[in-house]
Amino acid sequence: MKEKHIAEVRAFNRFYTGIIGLLDRYILKSRYSLPEVRVLYELYHHKNITASEIISSLQMDKGYLSRILQQFTRKRLVVKKISVADGRAVHLTLTPVGRNEFETLNRESDKQIQEILEKLSPDDCERLTRYMAEIRNLLT
Amino acid sequence: MKEKHIAEVRAFNRFYTGIIGLLDRYILKSRYSLPEVRVLYELYHHKNITASEIISSLQMDKGYLSRILQQFTRKRLVVKKISVADGRAVHLTLTPVGRNEFETLNRESDKQIQEILEKLSPDDCERLTRYMAEIRNLLT
DNA sequence: AAAATTAGTTGACAAAATCAACTAATTTTC
DNA sequence: GAAAATTAGTTGATTTTGTCAACTAATTTT
Numbered sequence: 001m002k003e004k005h006i007a008e009v010r011a012f013n014r015f016y017t018g019i020i021g022l023l024d025r026y027i028l029k030s031r032y033s034l035p036e037v038r039v040l041y042e043l044y045h046h047k048n049i050t051a052s053e054i055i056s057s058l059q060m061d062k063g064y065l066s067r068i069l070q071q072f073t074r075k076r077l078v079v080k081k082i083s084v085a086d087g088r089a090v091h092l093t094l095t096p097v098g099r100n101e102f103e104t105l106n107r108e109s110d111k112q113i114q115e116i117l118e119k120l121s122p123d124d125c126e127r128l129t130r131y132m133a134e135i136r137n138l139l140t
Numbered sequence: 141m142k143e144k145h146i147a148e149v150r151a152f153n154r155f156y157t158g159i160i161g162l163l164d165r166y167i168l169k170s171r172y173s174l175p176e177v178r179v180l181y182e183l184y185h186h187k188n189i190t191a192s193e194i195i196s197s198l199q200m201d202k203g204y205l206s207r208i209l210q211q212f213t214r215k216r217l218v219v220k221k222i223s224v225a226d227g228r229a230v231h232l233t234l235t236p237v238g239r240n241e242f243e244t245l246n247r248e249s250d251k252q253i254q255e256i257l258e259k260l261s262p263d264d265c266e267r268l269t270r271y272m273a274e275i276r277n278l279l280t
Numbered sequence: 281a282a283a284a285t286t287a288g289t290t291g292a293c294a295a296a297a298t299c300a301a302c303t304a305a306t307t308t309t310c
Numbered sequence: 311g312a313a314a315a316t317t318a319g320t321t322g323a324t325t326t327t328g329t330c331a332a333c334t335a336a337t338t339t340t
Contacts, residue, residue, distance in 0.1 A: 052287060204298075
């Protein structure tokens with residue numbers, strides 16, 4: 001019965017790739033690309049994070065990230081500060097503008113999810129999120 | 141308690157984006173790009189499918205798809221046949237080579253998933269896939 | 281103190297994706 | 311049943327996204 005499990009996981013992956021693609025399509029209408037939004041997320045949630053921390057948690061090319069951060073700096077979303085402890089490392093912090101920008105995107109994403117959840121009964125909504133939490137748990 | 145549900149769905153989306161990204165990274169080592177593999181999947185599972193059917197089910201640009209199909213045709217993975225019923229439409233079929241190519245990729249993907257499932261107890265594996273099926277059900 | 285490693289930047293490019301204009305076939309509409 | 315509108319697919323031009331390797335400067339390792 002192993003095959004059946006593999007098939008289900010793969011079916012789920014295809015299904016969820018579609019869901020995520022749909023949600024992402026929405027964000028792409030904003031003035032930020034997907035990787036940019038993910039970087040913003042990291043910056044918002046980790047004060048004084050360094051570029052290399054973002055690289056390892058987001059698994060992205062450092063040259064690519066460097067350019068994204070350059071843009072953010074130009075747009076005044078981020079300030080860079082050279083680390084006192086390690087002169088190579090740069091600590092990154094969102095400016096109020098940056099925080100604001102993220103929060104706006106964040107609210108839009110929340111609304112998007114809410115629209116999905118609204119179609120479910122309170123009970124189903126509860127079940128859905130319980131299953132999600134369980135899956136995260138199992139796969140972590 | 142709506143916020144908590146929204147937060148869980150979003151956490152799950154971030155989590156699963158990572159999972160899918162990881163799995164995809166693997167496929168990208170093959171000689172096909174992600175969209176190419178998805179197109180192959182459609183071709184494999186729907187005989188005589190047309191380009192516009194692929195477009196609507198995969199939500200992709202028609203110019204982009206057209207070029208992917210061109211490549212597939214050059215590589216002898218696919219044959220095009222103009223529809224008898226509608227002279228604009230083209231019916232697409234995988235050649236034996238194309239089917240073979242897909243099946244190889246497919247086996248590799250299966251193996252990849254199997255490696256994940258192996259880390260779980262039979263019981264957890266059962267639960268995981270049940271939750272996945274439930275989620276698909278709830279969101280369809 | 282020299283050698284090796286690490287953080288981040290930059291330039292050159294390659295791959296992926298979008299957009300709009302176009303041809304040809306087919307429906308729609310009057 | 312002919313003109314107008316729509317649809318399937320192609321093609322060219324362009325933009326966006328992402329990768330790779332070379333490089334500087336700071337820091338560790340030996």
